[in-house]
Amino acid sequence: xxxxxxxxxxxxxxxxxxxxxxxxxxxxxxxxxxxxxxxxxxxxxxxxxxxxxxxxxxxxxxxxxxxxxxxxxxxxxxxxxxxxxxxxxxxxxxxxxxxxxxxxxxxxxxxxxxxxxxxxxxxxxxxxxxxxxxxxxxx
Amino acid sequence: xxxxxxxxxxxxxxxxxxxxxxxxxxxxxxxxxxxxxxxxxxxxxxxxxxxxxxxxxxxxxxxxxxxxxxxxxxxxxxxxxxxxxxxxxxxxxxxxxxxxxxxxxxxxxxxxxxxxxxxxxxxxxxxxxxxxxxxxxxxxxxxxxxxxxxxxxxxxxxxxxxxxxxxxxxxxxxxxxxxxxxxxxxxxxxxxxxxxxxxxxxxxxxxxxxxxxxxxxxxxxxxxxxxxxxxxxxxxxxxxxxxxxxxxxxxxxxxxxxxxxxxxxxxxxxxxxxxxxxxxxxxxxxxxxxxxxxxxxxxxxxxxxxxxxxxxxxxxxxxxxxxxxxxxxxxxxxxxxxxxxxxxxxxxxxxxxxxxxxxxxxxxxxxxxxxxxxxxxxxxxxxxxxxxxxxxxxxxxxxxxxxxxxxxxxxxxxxxxxxxxxxxxxxxxxxxxxxxxxxxxxxxxxxxxxxxxxxxxxxxxxxxxxxxxxxxxxxxxxxxxxxxxxxxxxxxxxxxxxxxxxxxxxxxxxxxxxxxxxxxxxxxxxxxxxxxxxxxxxxxxxxxxxxxxxxxxxxxxxxxxxxxxxxxxxxxxxxxxxxxxxxxxxxxxxxxxxxxxxxxxxxxxxxxxxxxxxxxxxxxxxxxxxxxxxxxxxxxxxxxxxxxxxxxxxxxxxxxxxxx
Amino acid sequence: xxxxxxxxxxxxxxxxxxxxxxxxxxxxxxxxxxxxxxxxxxxxxxxxxxxxxxxxxxxxxxxxxxxxxxxxxxxxxxxxxxxxxxxxxxxxxxxxxxxxxxxxxxxxxxxxxxxxxxxxxxxxxxxxxxxxxxxxxxxxxxx
Numbered sequence: 023x024x025x026x027x028x029x030x031x032x033x034x035x036x037x038x039x040x041x042x043x044x045x046x047x048x049x050x051x052x053x054x055x056x057x058x059x060x061x062x063x064x065x066x067x068x069x070x071x072x073x074x075x076x077x078x079x080x081x082x083x084x085x086x087x088x089x090x091x092x093x094x095x096x097x098x099x100x101x102x103x104x105x106x107x108x109x110x111x112x113x114x115x116x117x118x119x120x121x122x123x124x125x126x127x128x129x130x131x132x133x134x135x136x137x138x139x140x141x142x143x144x145x146x147x148x149x150x151x152x153x154x155x156x157x158x159x160x161x
Numbered sequence: 162x163x164x165x166x167x168x169x170x171x172x173x174x175x176x177x178x179x180x181x182x183x184x185x186x187x188x189x190x191x192x193x194x195x196x197x198x199x200x201x202x203x204x205x206x207x208x209x210x211x212x213x214x215x216x217x218x219x220x221x222x223x224x225x226x227x228x229x230x231x232x233x234x235x236x237x238x239x240x241x242x243x244x245x246x247x248x249x250x251x252x253x254x255x256x257x258x259x260x261x262x263x264x265x266x267x268x269x270x271x272x273x274x275x276x277x278x279x280x281x282x283x284x285x286x287x288x289x290x291x292x293x294x295x296x297x298x299x300x301x302x303x304x305x306x307x308x309x310x311x312x313x314x315x316x317x318x319x320x321x322x323x324x325x326x327x328x329x330x331x332x333x334x335x336x337x338x339x340x341x342x343x344x345x346x347x348x349x350x351x352x353x354x355x356x357x358x359x360x361x362x363x364x365x366x367x368x369x370x371x372x373x374x375x376x377x378x379x380x381x382x383x384x385x386x387x388x389x390x391x392x393x394x395x396x397x398x399x400x401x402x403x404x405x406x407x408x409x410x411x412x413x414x415x416x417x418x419x420x421x422x423x424x425x426x427x428x429x430x431x432x433x434x435x436x437x438x439x440x441x442x443x444x445x446x447x448x449x450x451x452x453x454x455x456x457x458x459x460x461x462x463x464x465x466x467x468x469x470x471x472x473x474x475x476x477x478x479x480x481x482x483x484x485x486x487x488x489x490x491x492x493x494x495x496x497x498x499x500x501x502x503x504x505x506x507x508x509x510x511x512x513x514x515x516x517x518x519x520x521x522x523x524x525x526x527x528x529x530x531x532x533x534x535x536x537x538x539x540x541x542x543x544x545x546x547x548x549x550x551x552x553x554x555x556x557x558x559x560x561x562x563x564x565x566x567x568x569x570x571x572x573x574x575x576x577x578x579x580x581x582x583x584x585x586x587x588x589x590x591x592x593x594x595x596x597x598x599x600x601x602x603x604x605x606x607x608x609x610x611x612x613x614x615x616x617x618x619x620x621x622x623x624x625x626x627x628x629x630x631x632x633x634x635x636x637x638x639x640x641x642x643x644x645x646x647x648x649x650x651x652x653x654x655x656x657x658x659x660x661x662x663x664x665x666x667x668x669x670x671x672x673x674x675x676x677x678x679x680x681x682x683x684x685x686x687x688x689x690x691x692x693x694x695x696x697x698x699x700x701x702x703x704x705x706x707x708x709x710x711x712x713x714x715x716x717x718x719x720x721x722x723x724x725x726x727x728x729x730x731x732x733x734x735x736x737x738x739x740x741x742x743x744x745x746x747x748x749x750x751x752x753x754x755x756x757x758x759x760x761x762x763x764x765x766x767x768x769x770x771x772x773x774x775x776x777x778x779x780x781x782x783x784x785x786x787x788x789x790x791x792x793x794x795x796x797x798x799x800x801x802x803x804x805x806x807x808x809x810x811x812x813x814x815x816x817x818x819x820x821x
Numbered sequence: 822x823x824x825x826x827x828x829x830x831x832x833x834x835x836x837x838x839x840x841x842x843x844x845x846x847x848x849x850x851x852x853x854x855x856x857x858x859x860x861x862x863x864x865x866x867x868x869x870x871x872x873x874x875x876x877x878x879x880x881x882x883x884x885x886x887x888x889x890x891x892x893x894x895x896x897x898x899x900x901x902x903x904x905x906x907x908x909x910x911x912x913x914x915x916x917x918x919x920x921x922x923x924x925x926x927x928x929x930x931x932x933x934x935x936x937x938x939x940x941x942x943x944x945x946x947x948x949x950x951x952x953x954x955x956x957x958x959x960x961x962x963x964x
Contacts, residue, residue, distance in 0.1 A: 027511045034525055037569075041529045041562060045536070048558040055558070058541060058551035077553055089773070112692065164823040173832035179837060190845045197840035205833040212829070279848045369860040436868055438861075507861075581880040582871055583889060589880055635878070642877050 055132050064133065071133045077106060078139065079128045082146070098127050107157035111142040163228055164170045166216025167307040169209045173260070174301055176206045177293035184290055188283030188364070196279065199286045200271045206293055207268035214248070217257065217306055221247050226323040230254055230306045236328035236749035238719045242339075243329050249342045250333050252462075253306035258343065259459065260296040262350040267293065270354055278375065292353055295485045303478060320697075331721070337397040345390030345417060349455040351383025352420060355427075356452035359445050363496040368441060368503050373431055378809055380448075384428060385805030387421045392798035402718035403755040403770045405690065405786035407794065410559040415538040416458035419531055426449045426527035429520050436582060437517060438507030441498060443524070445504070449493040456486055461538075512584040526570050533562045564617060568624055571679055574672045575628030578635065597634070601627040619685040625676045631694075632673050636666070660813040667808025671801055678797030684765075684790030692772075695726070696780040698781035703785050706767065707731040708740070713781060721745040726771050726781050728738025730760065742771040742783060763796075765789040858904045865897040 048054055061080040064071055080098035087096040094109035107129050129141035168748035180202030187195035222245050226232040234247045234254070249255040274282050295436040300306065332338070355376040362372040365424065405749070408414060433440050460482035497504075498526045510517065536543070536553045544552040579593040601623040611618035613619055640655035649657065659666035693701040695710040702708070709729040716723045725743040729736060743756035760767040768786040872893065876886040 026510060026512070030510060030518070030521070033513065037522070037525055038529065040564065041533065044562045044565060045533060048561040049554070054555045054561075056553050056555065058553060080798070106820075112690070162822065165826040168823055169830055172833065176833065176837065179834075183841070192845050193848060194840045194843050194845040197843075198837055201837040201840065205837050208832060209830060280850050286904070341837035367856065370863070371856060371860070436864060436871065438864060579873040579880065581885075582868070583884065585880065586882055586885060589882060592879060638878055728964050 061098055061105045062103040064105060064139075065103055072135060075130070075132060076139075077128055077130045079126065080105065082125045090114050098129070107136045107144075108138050109144060110140050111144065157159050162216050162219050162223075163225065163307045163309065166213045166220070167305070169216070170213035170257070170297075170305075170307065171301050172209045173195060173206055173213070173264070173293065173297040176202055176209060177290050177297050180206060181287055181290035181294055184283045184286035184816075186283075187286065191279075196283055196286075199283065199290070200275060202290065203264070203267040203271040203286060206290075207264040210257075214257060214261050216673065217254065218245060218248060220307075221245065224326065227309055227320065228306075228324050229308045229310045232310055232323040232326040234326065234329055236326040238749065239326075239329055240720075243334055246339045247329055249346075250329055251306075253300070253304040253308070255302050255342055255346075256296070256300050257306050259346055259350060260293070260300050262343075262346055263289065263296055263353065263781075266350060266354055270357075274375075278365060280365055281358060281361040281372065281375075284364045285357040288357035288360050289353060290664060295481075298343055299478060299481060303481060325749065328747060331340055331745065331747045331750060331752050331754035332401050334754075335397055335401050337393050337400065337777045341390060341393040341397055344386050344393060348383050348385075348387030348390045349417075349420065349458060351379060351386060352424065352448075352452045352455045354379040354383070355448045359448040360496065363445065363500050366500065366503060368500065370435055373434065373444070377431075379426065380428065380431075381805060381809055384421070384424045385425065385802060387417070388805075389802050391417050391421060392794065392801075396795060399791070400757060400759065403757050403772075405688070405768050405784075405788065406685075407791070410537065410556045412538050413462050415534050416454075416461040416660045419534055419538075420451045420454040420458060422527050422531045422534070423447050423454060426524045427451060428532075429527075430524045433517050433520050438508075440524075441504040441506065441515070442501060445497060449497075450612070453489055453493075454531075455819075456482070456489070460486065479621075514580060514585045514590065515584075516577060516580045516582045519573055519580050522571050523577065526566050526573070530563060530566045530570075533566070534559070565681075567679070568621055571621075571624050571628060571675065575624070575631045578672075579631055580670070593631075597627045597630040600630055615686045618683050618686040621679060625683075627745065627785050628676050629673065632669050632676075635669055657729045657813070659807070660810070663810045663812055664808050667804050667806075667810075670804030670807055674800035674804055676797075677793050677800060681790045681793030681795075681797060684788060684793065687789045688786065690784065690786040692782065692784045694780050694782050699780075701785075703787055705733050705769075706785075706787070707734070708769075708783075708785065711739075720749075723756075724771070724774075724781075726783055727771070728783075730767065740767065740769050742769040744771045744773075761792050763790075763792055766791045855904070855907050858900060858907055862897070862900045862904060865893055865900060869893050869897070 024034040056075040056077040058077045058079070059067065061078060064076060064078055067074075078098070080100045080103075083097040083099050083104065085092070096107050096109075098105050098107060110131070125146045129139060130138060130143040130145075131141040133139050180199050183195050183202060184199035186192075187199055194498040220231050221235055222241065224231065224235060224237055224244070230251055230253050231247075234250045235244050235526045239247075247254065249258045266288070270289065273280075274285075278285075287752060309320050310323060312321045315471050358372040358376045362368050391414075394414065398409070399405075399407035424447070427444060430440050430447065432442055436442050460478070473503060499604075510521070511519065537559055540554050541551045544550055575597070576594070581589070585726050604626045605619055605623045608619060608622060613622075636655055636659070640651055641656045643649065644651055647654065647657075689704060691701065691703045693699075693708075695701065697710055697712050700707055707730075709731070711727045714725040714727060716725065723743050723745045725741050727739060727741045730738050730740045738760050740758045740760050742758045745754045745756060746752070747754060755770055755772070757767045760769075765785075766788045768788055770784045770786075772782045772784050774781055869890065870882075872886065872890055875881055881889075908935075
């Protein structure tokens, strides 16, 4: 390898190494990595659950939404498992979010020691809207 | 009409299979008749698909609710305009749009080259027709937009007509969303043309710059569409999703960014091949990657492998896409390996401080950016494969990598064009960089003195300043040199200069556009927000702004009911404007929707969202964001579009050259 | 409506199949090396234009400019010389391949008894219809 080529190789390696460092450094910050789990999986995690940032998906329990001024509490379920959610985020709550909806919800945040999940973000996906359930034909 | 559309759409399948086969045979036998048949196949594919699209449009406009797609995406009360654009609101329809654009492009390419490039054309048509075969399979057999509605009556399934449709998703009822998908799709699909020519060049062994020249305009056009499409998607998210931002490193956003990154890399590295005959394999690889990533982007939106706000519901298209993608990848890589000996570079790199070296590092950075975004987007899948845990990496991870890479690229944007090809001496380096660098340092000092403390923001502004300076100098210096020789006035000289090399000066315009957009991105550092619960007569503050809630208005029309908070906005005690965020409830889809109100100036946006009612129903909760420089992003995208168009103008030729 | 759709679709199918049944001819591939040389020529010219622009904008010293320009000019000279050589040798090749082609065509024609082949002018290489008496480009008589 001649010296010109060597310069290019060294230059490139420095850049590549820098990007790899940035990537690994980013991975270590626990706030940027969230583990996707369902409600029942969270309960199986046990003590480990409190250490991780979690992204929990489940179905919104109908009628469980309690709004208290700017606070918001609700429950998500999966089969027999339930998880109480307390919203602590700053963003406006998604539109699909109200007590009448069949919605699948994804909450991101951390599980507290008292078993309540502090959610910083809520994503709601309306489950039934785009499938079936048409109004009956007018005859 | 549904039958009509369905049958004609079905014909796309035999037509595209026929086209692919005759094109391939034409390539081997070099028989004109076969090539002519393949060409006609491309036209016919376009014709039948167009008729199918028209049929679907007819169904949408006439509200034929016996068709599932029509019933799911429109309703009687929907304005006509939105009925028309509902063609790409759902996934079956947008897949048809995709297919249609492929056939349009194939027909255009077939027509453009009807008298030339006989050696390449058979394989070009073959690749494009194969893509059509794939998409016709998807839209005919897997997600057919002409599917009729069925409902169970007792034990049998019967066709039936819904009384009214579900209506268009309120989130999609926005002008940016209307034009965003077609523009993005044109960008995605357009990558098939350079890809087809690259594959044809690999098969025939005509690996010179011929295929690159032929596809230059295509590559540039689709690049421009992709860029504008991505920004429009951001604009839509900003205005419609109501969280105060436009980019969240969402999987689908990333998917559109990926082919843009590789095609930007290509537009630069291709210049090294043109001037030095180097990087031939690399250019091929970039074109192939751009196409595959475009398909991958479409796949990601539809397969549901990574969940996202933009994604269509899980639709079972995954395996089909995975097959097509892996076949394309294997085929292309095999061809590249087969031709690797013929793709040897003609020359070598000479100096670390040279234009080509600038391009080389630009490409390295784009490559790393692509890998990083791809890695981050697929990390849930990768991590599940290796650890069993599905782990999502959030925006901070992306920002941590992409901000440094972005700034490095921005710096190269300014520095690269100042370097001479082959070798630049230190003397000339000082001359070209001295003043802009000094200017940037002074600029940092001024900013620091006026209270800006964030390191990234200072760096970004300084680099932006530096780059803008160098671009302006390029234009001014060039115009002055021309003026001296030709005697034209300054502005005519500048115009003539740029028209004589549209590619260079169009490129500079795009660079300037990127600077403007980066200023917009940097504005994020200074974002602030507040949340308040207000009743009529209450007021609250954000920075120098005071908001007075005047009244809460309830209203209703046939499409939706609404609730509006009307506020007066004061800056330092002076009334500027009214700002009225709204909340709607759409009857047909039974979905609420947030209509943000944005007061936008070049300096900053005031962005108000009505997030809900308080418990007793007398007060509303309102969220106000103050986002500096956001409009720079949209302005930058506009300049970028203009620059792209300019770069495509043919160079002006003069009979008497003034510069000699 | 569906009959109409089937008819339209079938009409398109017939239309695209039609060229397969027409009298056919093959095209001759362009000469690869000539293309490569043309590529190279374009590249050198582009390089010279860029170099002059860079120099005018003050991006390289006069000394560098002169020496690099000189090397480009001599490279351009070499490429053009080769191109000229290629042209004449390509011409010979072309004549040879055309003769071969004609030979093949004649054999075929004996079977089919109808001429569809093209005739190439021996002077300039232009392709003419088989019945032509004179070349359409240079006017030389064709036999």
